[in-house]
Amino acid sequence: MLEPRIKGAAFGAFLLLGSLLGAESAIGVNWGTVSFHKLKPSAVVDLLKDNKIEKVKLFEAEPDALRALAGSGIQVMVGIPNDLLAILSSSPAASDLWVRQNVSAYVGKDGVDIRYVAVGNEPFLTSYAGQYVNYVVPTLLNLQQSLAKANLAGSVKLVVPCNADAYEANLPSQGAFRPELTDIMTQLVSFLNTNGSPFVVNIYPFLSLYGSSDFPQDYAFFEGTTHPVTDGNNVYTNAFDGNFDTLVAALTKIGYSQMPIVIGEVGWPTDGALNANLSAARAFNQGLINHVLSNRGTPLRPGVPPMDVYLFSLLDEGAKSVLPGNFERHWGIFSFDGQAKYALNLGRGSKLLKNARNVQYLPSRWCIADPTKDLSSVANHFRLACSEADCTTLNYGGSCNGIGAKGNISYAFNSYYQLRMQNSQSCDFDGIGLVTFLNPSVGECRFLVGVTDTSFAKFRACSNRLIYLVLVLWGLRFLGVY
Ligand SMILES: *[C@@H]1O[C@H](CO)[C@@H](O)[C@H](O)[C@H]1NC(C)=O
Numbered sequence: 001m002l003e004p005r006i007k008g009a010a011f012g013a014f015l016l017l018g019s020l021l022g023a024e025s026a027i028g029v030n031w032g033t034v035s036f037h038k039l040k041p042s043a044v045v046d047l048l049k050d051n052k053i054e055k056v057k058l059f060e061a062e063p064d065a066l067r068a069l070a071g072s073g074i075q076v077m078v079g080i081p082n083d084l085l086a087i088l089s090s091s092p093a094a095s096d097l098w099v100r101q102n103v104s105a106y107v108g109k110d111g112v113d114i115r116y117v118a119v120g121n122e123p124f125l126t127s128y129a130g131q132y133v134n135y136v137v138p139t140l141l142n143l144q145q146s147l148a149k150a151n152l153a154g155s156v157k158l159v160v161p162c163n164a165d166a167y168e169a170n171l172p173s174q175g176a177f178r179p180e181l182t183d184i185m186t187q188l189v190s191f192l193n194t195n196g197s198p199f200v201v202n203i204y205p206f207l208s209l210y211g212s213s214d215f216p217q218d219y220a221f222f223e224g225t226t227h228p229v230t231d232g233n234n235v236y237t238n239a240f241d242g243n244f245d246t247l248v249a250a251l252t253k254i255g256y257s258q259m260p261i262v263i264g265e266v267g268w269p270t271d272g273a274l275n276a277n278l279s280a281a282r283a284f285n286q287g288l289i290n291h292v293l294s295n296r297g298t299p300l301r302p303g304v305p306p307m308d309v310y311l312f313s314l315l316d317e318g319a320k321s322v323l324p325g326n327f328e329r330h331w332g333i334f335s336f337d338g339q340a341k342y343a344l345n346l347g348r349g350s351k352l353l354k355n356a357r358n359v360q361y362l363p364s365r366w367c368i369a370d371p372t373k374d375l376s377s378v379a380n381h382f383r384l385a386c387s388e389a390d391c392t393t394l395n396y397g398g399s400c401n402g403i404g405a406k407g408n409i410s411y412a413f414n415s416y417y418q419l420r421m422q423n424s425q426s427c428d429f430d431g432i433g434l435v436t437f438l439n440p441s442v443g444e445c446r447f448l449v450g451v452t453d454t455s456f457a458k459f460r461a462c463s464n465r466l467i468y469l470v471l472v473l474w475g476l477r478f479l480g481v482y
């Protein structure tokens with residue numbers, strides 16, 4: 001007798017939750033800026049607008065990005081890096097100042113529509129060995145006070161993006177937070193619940209596949225699987241739902257079965273690993289978007305998809321650490337210069353992504369290894385170039401892995417040359433480098449041309465000779481010489 005009633009009550013609650021939150025799942029994006037070649041922030045905001053992306057997540061309160069977002073109508077989640085948590089947790093004054101400088105300064109009429117502040121980024125990550133764990137709740141309490149003082153507590157919600165390693169289980173229904181986190185999670189979720197904030201989690205089926213050779217490949221995607229996971233009466237056909245429901249079970253276990261969930265990061269990279277390619281990324285992201293927008297929900301939350309989903313990522317970030325793997329620089333649905341990598345329907349009326357407009361490229365020229373020179377002694381140059389510039393696509397599984405030894409060297413030279421804003425000395429390499437005006441790209445392997453948001457500040461610092469050369473080149477271009 002009892003059981004159906006509970007189920008009925010729970011179902012009613014789901015319908016309520018669904019009508020409150022589920023109906024309007026939004027697809028947002030993460031806008032990270034760890035890049036050698038940055039688009040102008042205003043070009044990025046135009047890119048968001050052109051693609052009708054209404055929510056964006058920033059990892060820091062970057063003044064340039066926030067200024068560009070002012071008046072755009074785009075809803076913003078502003079991040080606080082983990083290394084600020086120590087001071088913010090211990091000093092109400094620091095917390096007040098953070099809110100003043102990084103929220104109050106931007107909101108208001110024609111300002112930035114800041115909806116969330118993300119307190120830390122995956123602060124409970126196992127590999128941080130607990131160093132931030134005890135700062136999280138005190139920081140939340142301080143910031144909440146600061147927001148209240150600034151009259152922003154009603155419009156700006158605090159959240160804590162967690163990695164999915166905060167919980168674990170063999171089956172979704174058995175989900176539980178890591179034992180050492182149970183106390184902190186209970187305090188955190190109670191805080192979120194009191195303040196009307198969602199739980200934010202980052203879910204990465206790609207990393208599960210990358211990290212384990214026996215992870216069934218089709219379980220990472222949304223098109224059905226030969227390896228479904230059976231959990232009581234529930235059958236899971238994709239890792240995303242399985243992971244999501246593991247979190248739902250963990251939240252239920254600490255008494256918050258109704259806690260709304262936002263996906264802070266989810267995505268698939270396109271390069272730098274065998275499973276990271278254009279078709280896989282397209283299949284995953286499109287499958288995810290269709291799944292979320294179908295409002296189907298998951299077995300434990302039928303009809304209640306995540307409140308919002310922030311794709312990781314908007315743009316490739318070529319200066320990110322490759323510690324996790326070479327794929328780390330290739331998560332963008334757009335390349336670093338705002339060009340769509342594949343067809344993706346964000347559910348906003350267009351079947352395709354729209355490219356960035358008015359991208360300020362450096363001149364169309366590349367640095368390659370002089371084909372007439374002996375290349376037997378360039379190993380050091382290659383290493384130096386790739387230690388600074390991005391050469392990740394050259395490695396096994398990368399889009400430039402098959403271009404041969406000479407191609408490798410040219411690729412490295414060019415990456416370095418573009419990183420140095422095409423400074424002529426940066427294509428010397430003891431006389432082996434050669435500037436060319438013919439695009440050396442081969443097949444899917446793209447030899448990039450840099451972009452700049454620095455309004456030619458660095459460019460101006462280059463030698464007069466270079467500027468003269470550019471003028472000559474532009475002149476030749478108009479004459480139709482190339
Ligand atoms: C505001 O945010 C930026 C970017 O994260 C940070 O460098 C700065 O210290 C913050 N301001 C305060 C007062 O903490």
Ligand SMILES: *[C@@H]1O[C@H](CO)[C@@H](O)[C@H](O)[C@H]1NC(C)=O
Nearest residue numbers: 217274275276277278279280
């Ligand atoms: C792309 O990745 C998918 C899925 O991980 C894999 O099955 C496929 O073979 C890869 N495609 C190429 C061309 O490498």
Ligand SMILES: *[C@@H]1O[C@H](CO)[C@@H](O)[C@H](O)[C@H]1NC(C)=O
Nearest residue numbers: 394395396401403404405408
């Ligand atoms: C090109 O460079 C990559 C990365 O260093 C290496 O894995 C690959 O074997 C190289 N290819 C050739 C033909 O030397």
